[in-house]
Amino acid sequence: MTPQAHSVDTVNNPDMNGSGGTVSYDRVAQQGLDTTHGVILYLEDICVDFDGFKALNNLTLDIGVGELRCIIGPNGAGKTTMMDVITGKTRPTSGQVFFGQTLDLSAMTEAQIAHAGIGRKFQRPTVFEHHTIYENLELALKTDKAVWPTLFARLNGQQRDHIHSTLELLKLEKLFNQAAGLLSHGQKQWLEIGMLLMQDPKLLLLDEPVAGMTDAETERTAELFNSLRGKHSLVVVEHDMDFVESIALDGKVTVLCDGSVLAEGNMQAVQNDPRVIEVYLGR
Ligand SMILES: Nc1ncnc2c1ncn2[C@@H]1O[C@H](COP(=O)(O)OP(=O)(O)OP(=O)(O)O)[C@@H](O)[C@H]1O
């Protein structure tokens, strides 16, 4: 199950597409993404050393194609640092991080990683407040370098369909013409997720997506994530255990502690694991 090649060529080599002609880097990279083993992301023996402090300590885990993986763990466990390593913001001191079988993320820039199909949602929503919901989705579509030439052109039918289906998915279709600045915190978070979806990410990383949401918004977010299951691979870091339970279903939950995996299994198994109980009660 170990990835084999150390190459970023799939990102830069349009031949990967095999069809010739002009193609977007996203399409190239995503078509070139080798998931023959059913695994989209590998982290192997990752260490991140901050001046002698190991924020990640031999962290090893992998994420399946189409999987919705929940990651939990006490404050300071290394969850955000793990996302920083995947997205190229922080370089591992040692260890390997692969996207599919062949893309070595440690050799790619943050922009290349994003173009290869990894989207990340930070905790604070960063929507364009003075633009409408529709315009925000439109702008997100156009930040894709491949559509730069069409920045001042009208959207084509396929692009409009993509925006409409995303508005429906977010249940924001009736508000499409409203300024994003007028939305509730939860609605802004959904819009930002929608903006990430405009780029068709293969893997979405979400760090504490329901922090600051009302109970009703949290429930709606669970519904949204459940509808993304299988269409995208998702890694969700959250402290809200009711929320985690409502999206983990019978899938794998990974518990991080002190920079490595403490336990992994379905929600019930990890909740009943004495080591997990100890780290949660003992701090
Ligand atoms: N740039 C940095 N320099 C030094 N130490 C850091 C840096 N970034 C993170 N750390 C430390 O690494 C550890 C892991 O931090 P991280 O933010 O990954 O934890 P987390 O699991 O996301 O926690 P939380 O649940 O509170 O968000 C913490 O002890 C943190 O203080």
Ligand SMILES: [Mg+2]
């Ligand atoms: Mg964090």
